[in-house]
Amino acid sequence: MTDAPAPQDTATSTRPTVPTxxxxxxxxxxxxxxxxxxxxxxxxxxxxxxxxxxxxxxxxACYLSLFDDRLSGLGFEGYRQVFTGFGNYADVLGDPAARDGVANVAGYALIHIPVMFAGALVIALLLNSATVRLRQLWSLAAFLPYAVPGVIAGLIWGYLYSPGIGPLNDILPFDPLSDTGVLPSIVNMATWQWMGYNTIIFYTALQTVPREVLEAARADGAGPVRTALSIKLPMIRPTVFVALVFTTIGSLQLFTEPMVLRTFTGTVTSTWTPSLYIYEAAFISNDYGRAAAASVLLAAASALLSALVMRLSARRSR
Structure with missing residues (x-):
């Protein structure tokens, strides 16, 4: 008679092992x-x-903006710093010359930014197309004006605008150095210099667009224009917005072009832009408190506009 097998604990034998x-x-x-x-x-x-x-x-600069240099006593003891609080800010905000400079910069930005961005995007899309030849040569030609220093470029354009010296005064239907013509002249100078720079930025961003997406668009029957407007431009929108932020800040800080044209015409005054206003207050009038207050206000305006553009960019991306 054989022994029966011992019963096994089924609950223990079927329990899975948990890996540690x-x-x-x-x-x-x-x-x-x-x-x-x-x-x-x-x-x-x-x-x-x-x-x-x-x-x-x-x-x-924030510290200097709260003080003003005034003569002490009868003036024999020289200047001394006097705390004025926000008095310099009130003087800047109430100065008609400062308001005129802001208006000039606003008109400049409203013309320069759309023209420059449209031209840079068109050139970048042409360079990115499959039919263009000598792409590197055209890219170098577009970038070359940016390599020219701003002062030298301003002198060249100033002589081109000058009556009796440059040919543009006889070709253009308006006087480029007059009251109504100096703003388009400055816009032309800045656009000529910065369009190639932004063209290279946009062209580099277009190189990152996936080829599979472009091939799918061609398979669906989309032409070059429809592909550029519906696929390429939306995919490089973040790059365009970043360039827009830097261009907006640069427009507010416009200085070199009007500073150079001052030697060719009396239309451009010493306070034609906010940057010229700060330069005049600091280095000509020696009013460092007013110059510091104007600098702080200009920096605050640049920060607010940059934040606004970035907010619009994030909302558009969502």
Whole structure:
């Protein structure tokens, strides 16, 4: 008579085995501290550069904007700093010359930005097309005006605009250095210099558009114009908005072109733009408090416009 097999615990035999997770090595306190010190050492040069070239000048400008230099007593003791609070800001905001400079810059931006962006996008799309030849040569030709220093370019255009010297005064239907013609002349100078720069930015962004998407569009029967408007431009929209932010800031800080044209015409005054207004207050009138207040207001306006453009960009992307 054989022995019967012992009964097995079915609940124990059928229970699945749970795999254990591998334990992660715990970093020691010394390693964590070493990594933090390494990160701080790598960020230190940038932090020092940011502090010395951005934060300290901004803080000093804010400090100067609250003071004014006035003669003490009968004037024999020289100038002394007097705390005026927001008096310099009120003087700048109430100055008609400052308001005229803002109006000139606004008119300049309303003409320059659409014209420059339209031209840069068209040239970039042409360079990105499959039918263009000598693409590198045309890219170099488009970028070449940006390589010319702004002062030299301004002198060249100033002589081209001058009556009796340059040919443009006889060709154009208006006087490029008159009251009504100096704004289009400055727009032409800035557009000529910056269009190639933005063309290269847009052309580089167009190179990142997936070829599969373009081939699918061609298979669906989309032509070159429809592909450019419906596929290429929407896909490089973030790049366009970033370029728009920098162009807006540059328009508010317009300085070189009107500064150079001042030597060719009396139409461009010393306060024709906000940057010229700050230059005149600081280095001609020696009114550092007013110049600092105008600088702070210009920086605040640039920051607000940049934030507005970025907000519109994020909303459009969503």
């Amino acid at each position: 997770k591998p334990t992660k090595p715990v970093r020691s306190t010394r390693q964590m501290k070493r990594h933090r010190l390494t990160g701080a050492a790598l960020a230190a040069p940038f932090a020092v550069l940011l502090l010395c070239t951005v934060l300290v000048p901004i803080g000093y």
